[in-house]
Amino acid sequence: MTTTEGYERRRSFLIGKAKPNAIVGRNRETGELAVLAVGCLLAMVCGFAVPTLPLKILTIVGCPVLAGAIVFAPYRKRTYYKWFEIERSYKRMVRSRNAFYTSDADTAGTTLGGKEIEVPAPPGVGQVRWISARFGPDELAVLMHLDRGTITCTIEIEGPGVGSRDAEDQEALVDRYGTLLRHVANGDGFVTRLQMLARTLPADPDAHAKDVARRGDPNAPGWIRDSYAQLLSMVSTSSEQHRTYLTACMAYTRELATEARVMSGGTDLDHGICVIMVRELNDICARLADADIKVRRPLDVPALSSLIHSMYDPEHPIDHTDGMAERDAWPAEFDAAAPLFLRAKTRESLTADPWCHATAWIREWPLTPVAVNFLAPLLVHTPDVIRTVAVSMDLEPTEVAIERMLTERVNVDAEAARQAKLGRVDDPRERAHSSRVDLRGEDLAAGAAGVNLAGYITVSSRSPEALARDKRTIRASAGKSFLKLEWCDREHHRAFVNTLPFATGVRR
Numbered sequence: 001m002t003t004t005e006g007y008e009r010r011r012s013f014l015i016g017k018a019k020p021n022a023i024v025g026r027n028r029e030t031g032e033l034a035v036l037a038v039g040c041l042l043a044m045v046c047g048f049a050v051p052t053l054p055l056k057i058l059t060i061v062g063c064p065v066l067a068g069a070i071v072f073a074p075y076r077k078r079t080y081y082k083w084f085e086i087e088r089s090y091k092r093m094v095r096s097r098n099a100f101y102t103s104d105a106d107t108a109g110t111t112l113g114g115k116e117i118e119v120p121a122p123p124g125v126g127q128v129r130w131i132s133a134r135f136g137p138d139e140l141a142v143l144m145h146l147d148r149g150t151i152t153c154t155i156e157i158e159g160p161g162v163g164s165r166d167a168e169d170q171e172a173l174v175d176r177y178g179t180l181l182r183h184v185a186n187g188d189g190f191v192t193r194l195q196m197l198a199r200t201l202p203a204d205p206d207a208h209a210k211d212v213a214r215r216g217d218p219n220a221p222g223w224i225r226d227s228y229a230q231l232l233s234m235v236s237t238s239s240e241q242h243r244t245y246l247t248a249c250m251a252y253t254r255e256l257a258t259e260a261r262v263m264s265g266g267t268d269l270d271h272g273i274c275v276i277m278v279r280e281l282n283d284i285c286a287r288l289a290d291a292d293i294k295v296r297r298p299l300d301v302p303a304l305s306s307l308i309h310s311m312y313d314p315e316h317p318i319d320h321t322d323g324m325a326e327r328d329a330w331p332a333e334f335d336a337a338a339p340l341f342l343r344a345k346t347r348e349s350l351t352a353d354p355w356c357h358a359t360a361w362i363r364e365w366p367l368t369p370v371a372v373n374f375l376a377p378l379l380v381h382t383p384d385v386i387r388t389v390a391v392s393m394d395l396e397p398t399e400v401a402i403e404r405m406l407t408e409r410v411n412v413d414a415e416a417a418r419q420a421k422l423g424r425v426d427d428p429r430e431r432a433h434s435s436r437v438d439l440r441g442e443d444l445a446a447g448a449a450g451v452n453l454a455g456y457i458t459v460s461s462r463s464p465e466a467l468a469r470d471k472r473t474i475r476a477s478a479g480k481s482f483l484k485l486e487w488c489d490r491e492h493h494r495a496f497v498n499t500l501p502f503a504t505g506v507r508r
Contacts, residue, residue, distance in 0.1 A: 039067025133274035185449030362455035401450025
């Protein structure tokens with residue numbers, strides 16, 4: 001007989017699953033409802049207009065069935081309705097030559113006042129205005145995304161240390177980070193969204209040998225040089241550098257504009273927005289310190305430009321900020337015409353071949369309880385793959401999340417009662433979903449914030465063949481993390497932006 005006395009079970013975490021609770025109406029886009037309505041309307045019209053009975057029956061039955069197939073039937077892992085707009089937008093983009101972008105940063109010049117002329121961003125990014133604000137002794141880059149109506153800033157933080165902490169410390173860290181989310185969601189600030197960005201790059205395996213060759217003493221005894229060479233050969237030459245960033249996002253609303261005018265004295269709206277962003281970020285940094293997460297530095301304009309530039313060209317060092325300006329963030333050439341990936345090339349690339357990038361979105365999070373470090377296979381156990389993992393967290397107050405949870409609970413109970421009346425077998429998946437709703441309700445009742453998650457993963461490689469290999473590796477690692485991925489074919493130029501420090505990817 002096996003006893004469990006004295007055994008402490010580790011805490012597990014359960015992520016809710018978003019699923020429609022009704023066939024029509026809930027979690028359905030307006031276009032999908034319009035297709036279903038048009039199908040039913042055509043069936044009614046054909047019932048009166050078609051003269052022959054067989055054809056009348058065929059049209060009355062066929063129109064709704066065709067509309068339902070367009071909206072619900074699986075087609076290439078999605079639905080025909082989803083693919084229709086993607087295909088139409090992709091063909092129009094390629095036909096109009098909007099899939100190709102060339103930066104004119106080298107010929108844009110400056111104004112008479114010495115200010116650099118802004119350079120348009122690549123497809124998918126939209127219009128961006130760069131503002132610089134004082135953040136203590138440092139500078140902070142504040143981005144205004146005019147197309148999305150959002151304002152963002154980014155700081156570099158220390159990673160969660162997956163594998164370097166024991167289970168108790170990791171669980172305590174997660175609890176303290178949950179306190180940060182609850183504070184941001186339920187506070188009276190303007191930050192409504194946070195984004196965690198994990199950037200992984202393979203380090204140069206010959207960097208140490210190059211450093212020894214450059215700074216080593218040529219007059220050292222031969223036995224020392226031989227011994228050190230043997231030591232280098234015994235040490236693994238495959239290593240990675242991990243960089244973690246946190247992006248805070250504010251929605252540009254009437255209340256924010258009013259507060260910004262008050263803070264600036266009604267003279268400079270941009271200055272008022274910067275003051276509010278710095279105030280919000282100071283509060284977030286204080287909460288991060290309470291959560292035992294160290295803030296390394298705020299990203300100013302050169303640092304943020306270098307980070308974005310390195311995502312298009314991984315050969316560009318992230319910390320190389322000398323001479324970087326806001327228009328240097330974008331690549332020199334950008335090609336989104338390929339359906340399975342996009343190409344990007346910078347002026348300082350070592351070769352003429354562009355980098356290939358492919359982005360996948362996390363279609364399904366774990367449906368079973370997982371440990372605190374369930375993302376370790378994807379974040380740290382996938383060597384030699386250049387990748388960026390971005391998780392955007394759209395926050396909502398606890399009261400709003402509770403109301404939404406109660407509505408979902410009513411729909412779940414009503415569906416269970418309807419299935420029981422019809423005498424159908426209880427679906428275990430529905431029971432699991434019902435238990436997730438109950439657990440989420442308990443967490444919300446305890447004061448947790450409502451969080452809507454959206455995750456994206458970008459893989460970068462030198463060639464399409466290497467990219468296909470790395471995509472298979474990432475898919476296998478995601479499977480070990482209990483994640484299901486879906487590659488954003490024919491819309492990689494838009495999906496790639498979700499892994500940039502812009503806090504995008506969640507639809508309100």
